[in-house]
Amino acid sequence: MNKLLELRNVTLKYQTPNDEITAIENLSFNCNDGDFVSLIGPSGCGKTTVLSLLAGLITPSSGSILFDGERLSKSNDNLGYMLQKDHLFPWRTIEKNVFLPLEIKKINTQENREYAISLLEKYGLKEFKKRYPDQLSGGMRQRAALIRTLSSKPKLLLLDEPFSALDYQTRLSVCDDVYRIIKAERKTAVLVTHDISEAISMSDKIIVLTNRPAQVKSILYPKLVGDSPLSRRESKEFGTWFEKVWKELH
Amino acid sequence: MKNKNQLSRDRILYLRKIKRDNVLVWTMRFALLIIIVGVWEVLATFNIIDSFISSSPxxxxxxxxxxxxxxxxxxxxxxxxxxxxxxxxxxxxxxxxxxxxxxxxxxxxxxxxxxxxxxxxxxxxxxxxxxxxxxxxxxxxxxxxxxxxxxxxxxxxxxxxxxxxxxxxxxxxxxxxxxxxxxxxxxxxxxxxxxxxxxxxxxxxxxxxxxxxxxxxxxxxxxxxxxxxxxxxxxxxxxxxxxxxxxxxxxxxxxxxxxxxxxxxxxxxx
CATH class of the missing domain: 1.10.3720.10 (MetI-like)
Structure with missing residues (x-):
């Protein structure tokens, strides 16, 4: 399969008035087209920093990041970033929120708007497109946030603990929703999480990171029966995999 | 959902209470103004306060x-x-x-x-x-x-x-x-x-x-x-x-x- 993303010996140091901190050291991994990859690691190990690197928000101190075989540039139109909270703008309707990346990237054409609307319709937010975010439930808002991420047709989605702000029930169903949408749209995704079950139930590939400075500790390929995170959670092997990841983390 | 014409008893009481509270607040506001102005005027008229210094309404x-x-x-x-x-x-x-x-x-x-x-x-x-x-x-x-x-x-x-x-x-x-x-x-x-x-x-x-x-x-x-x-x-x-x-x-x-x-x-x- 085609390598969409490739990190080669990426190191990131950043300066504070008191110290120089090495957040990431010699980090290397690949991500194939269509993969769902999870980054999991102890808290504070720099998981989010890895995403910021992938999003082009910061540049590595050394090493290289290749996207589709080319060096990652600052304004990469093929990326969509999704954060913990939905961060929908309360003064914009759902529809206008979904158009936001189109406006920013100056590709706000009739065709692209229609595509965004079609996503809203396909994923059950048709009646809500003229509503404001505070009129929607937490789960629907997160779904709208995902559609906003998808509206500019990115190849790679970066998900930074996108479910952690939701309560448990909503979390399971939104997790299912997001997985279904990402797979249906054939997107590649990198998920950062500290939730082992979430990582196992969603990913083709789990990258376990060490304590800071973050390095790859091990890579696991969970193979579970089931076509959705919920059904995977119910499969027999789930417990075994949970233990495996748990041991890697501790 | 219930029709607007068929509000429950509790709802009617609740709405009535809100309305009564509003009326009370506005009444008291005006009453306070009238009392202040009235007392001031009376005190000035009966020379209890010197209206040269305190004026009067x-x-x-x-x-x-x-x-x-x-x-x-x-x-x-x-x-x-x-x-x-x-x-x-x-x-x-x-x-x-x-x-x-x-x-x-x-x-x-x-x-x-x-x-x-x-x-x-x-x-x-x-x-x-x-x-x-x-x-x-x-x-x-x-x-x-x-x-x-x-x-x-x-x-x-x-x-x-x-x-x-x-x-x-x-x-x-x-x-x-x-x-x-x-x-x-x-x-x-x-x-x-x-x-x-x-x-x-x-x-x-x-x-x-x-x-x-x-x-x-x-x-x-x-x-x-x-x-x-x-x-x-x-x-x-x-x-x-x-x-x-x-x-x-x-x-x-x-x-x-x-x-x-x-x-x-x-x-x-x-």
Whole structure:
């Protein structure tokens, strides 16, 4: 399969008035087209920093990041970033929120708007497109946030603990929703999480990171029966995999 | 869902209670005003208080009427209103743009910080003599005073509003490849609209402080002038009457801003 993303010996140091901190050291991994990859690691190990690197928000101190075989540039139109909270703008309707990346990237054409609307319709937010975010439930808002991420047709989605702000029930169903949408749209995704079950139930590939400075500790390929995170959670092997990841983390 | 005509008993009682509470509050408001005015008037009529010093509602009413007919009250109102509104607009608009500049550049913000702190803590009236020398004794000096008093608060309120923009929302826009102008237009300005409204409300009050204080220092017309003049010649009726007119005008201007607020919210939630 085609390598969409490739990190080669990426190191990131950043300066504070008191110290120089090495957040990431010699980090290397690949991500194939269509993969769902999870980054999991102890808290504070720099998981989010890895995403910021992938999003082009910061540049590595050394090493290289290749996207589709080319060096990652600052304004990469093929990326969509999704954060913990939905961060929908309360003064914009759902529809206008979904158009936001189109406006920013100056590709706000009739065709692209229609595509965004079609996503809203396909994923059950048709009646809500003229509503404001505070009129929607937490789960629907997160779904709208995902559609906003998808509206500019990115190849790679970066998900930074996108479910952690939701309560448990909503979390399971939104997790299912997001997985279904990402797979249906054939997107590649990198998920950062500290939730082992979430990582196992969603990913083709789990990258376990060490304590800071973050390095790859091990890579696991969970193979579970089931076509959705919920059904995977119910499969027999789930417990075994949970233990495996748990041991890697501790 | 239940039809509107078939409200439950509890609902009807609840709505009735709200309505009763509102009526009570408004009744008490007027009652309080009538009691204050009434007691004042009675005390003055029976010479329990000296109405030469404390004036009385009837004398105030008479004075306002006289002012209106003989002394061109409308001209005085016009002068003060002009100074206040112009001072308000300059302070608010200039303040908004200076706050934008300070948001834009952290370096400029750090350089100017001590100056703003000093200007904020300085009692602006101390600059009165300087202002008179520079701007003379007309409306210009008074407007300058109003701007001086209003602009610092306007800048600081707005800057706080701009700076409290959610960092993660900025991150989100950056991940879409947004530049600083886009972040400003798409996020910071619309997101700080509530701050703008509260800044306008504070600035209305500040503009009145500035214009009246300015008129105390230098002026030949305006409500502040009437108040000071009345004090100097010991015509307390004139002082009280001007103050009452001032109360009405200040409330009116605040109400205009409140109306603007409602309009903005309605427009936004259209």
């Amino acid at each position: 009837s004398r105030i009413a008479k004075t306002i009427k006289e002012l209106f007919v003989e002394n061109n009250l409308l001209k005085h109102i016009g002068v003060t209103m002009y100074e206040t509104v112009v001072g308000f607009l300059i302070a608010v608009i200039l303040g908004y743009f200076i706050a934008l500049l300070l948001w834009w550049s952290e370096r400029i913000r750090r350089i100017l910080e001590p100056y703003i702190v000093v200007l904020n803590s300085l009692p602006k009236i101390a600059l009165g003599p300087i202002i008179i020398v520079w701007f003379g004794s007309g409306s210009k000096a008074i407007i300058f005073m109003a701007v001086l008093i209003g602009i610092i608060v306007a800048i600081m309120t707005m800057l706080n509003g701009f700076l409290s923009t959610d960092k993660n929302k900025i991150l989100l826009l950056k991940s879409m490849g947004a530049n600083k102008i886009q972040i400003l237009i798409k996020l910071v300005i619309p997101g700080s609209l509530p701050t703008l409204i509260s800044m306008l409300k504070i600035s209305v009050g500040m503009a009145w402080v500035g214009s009246i204080m300015g008129e105390y220092l230098v002026s030949r017309a305006g409500l502040g002038y009437l108040i000071v003049y009345g004090g100097q010649v010991f015509k307390l009726d004139l002082v009280m009457a001007s103050t009452v007119v001032l109360c009405v005008l200040a409330t009116f201007m605040y109400a205009m801003v409140a109306l603007l607020e409602r309009f903005i919210i309605k427009f936004k939630m259209k």
